[in-house]
Amino acid sequence: MRKPGQPASNRAKFWREPAFADSELLVASYATHCFPPHAHDEFAIGVISRGAQAYQDGRGQRAIMPQGRMCVINPGQVHEGRPATEEGWDYRMVYVSAEGLFRALGESGATAARTLHFPSVVIDDEETKQLFWMAHLCSESVEATQLEKASRLTAAICQAVTRHALAGRKLAEISAVPGAVRKAREYIDAHVAENPSLEALSSEAGASPFHLLRAFKDAIGVAPHSYLVQRRVERAKHLLLKGCPLRSIAIETGYCDQGHLSREFKRFYGVPPSMARR
Incomplete structure (x- = not known):
């Protein structure tokens, strides 16, 4: 949290995780940043650790992603984001392709992978949130083995998919x-x-x-x-x-x-x- 009189700042760090579907990971603290309308090729799955983010998609759907909740954005979904509080928000994110998720789940088929989707952008699931949080911290560690990183991320992301994702409806991208x-x-x-x-x-x-x-x-x-x-x-x-x-x-x-x-x-x-x- 910023001290009185300390100017607001934005911080972000990316890295790639070859141990889990060659996904990309982000840890960020945004005090003032506002995302312009954009979309991801991958699933964006994360946890809000401080503050709250205001979300709006291209269809006008609005949501508040608050501290302690998971957030998920489907591939191809145009959206924008901005701080929902004066202090902004902190979060940890994983960007992983649908095909990468299906491989981790032991499934195959490009068509099925493209129809996988999360119906809600905000998920209240304490157990999965904790799994995700620990897996993300593990990926950032220079001491953890590739086996541990892959195991933790696979367990966390696949649990999020099996508990909260659906199949059978085409994503916005296709x-x-x-x-x-x-x-x-x-x-x-x-x-x-x-x-x-x-x-x-x-x-x-x-x-x-x-x-x-x-x-x-x-x-x-x-x-x-x-x-x-x-x-x-x-x-x-x-x-x-x-x-x-x-x-x-x-x-x-x-x-x-x-x-x-x-x-x-x-x-x-x-x-x-x-x-x-x-």
Whole structure:
């Protein structure tokens, strides 16, 4: 907790956990940070350890993620977050793919993995919360073995899935997306380091710029230019976790310099990439 007169600050640290489905982990303390609308390719599963986060998704659903609760966001769900209290919030998160979860559960099948979802973004389950908390701390430890890290994360995440997830309904990411939007999104994904024009997108999608903009926002939840920035920042985070130097990360993600990369990265994660690297 901040002392009287101490300025608010945001802190975040990422690392990759190859022992559990090559997932990404985050520990963060956000005093003032507000996430812009964005979506994850993976499940985002975590525990709020202090304060509370205010959540809102692209469909207008609102929730408060309070201290002592687990929080889960499904892949492809556009959402934003901000402090729900003056003190902000602290949390620990794991980002893991649906396919990674199914492998850990001993299941297979891409279709089944893509239909796995959590119906609630806030979960009240003290036992699973404690399992998750200890597993996350273990992953951060330099003394724990890979076997212990994998065992604890597998037990915690799989218990959350078996107790609180459902199957049989398609996730937002694979719901009925118009063909033109799908083509435009795939074009952006393949040209993240470039500066694709709206003309190129509309030509690839086979739709007029006006109709593509409307359809893209309706289907994906954000405009094409916002989606491009999100994908650039995500790729920058992945390269950061691989240990790549910031200068090469900026080049590979299409930024003109490290300063531009740092500003965009901070807008999404609350801290510049130099502070987020473990």
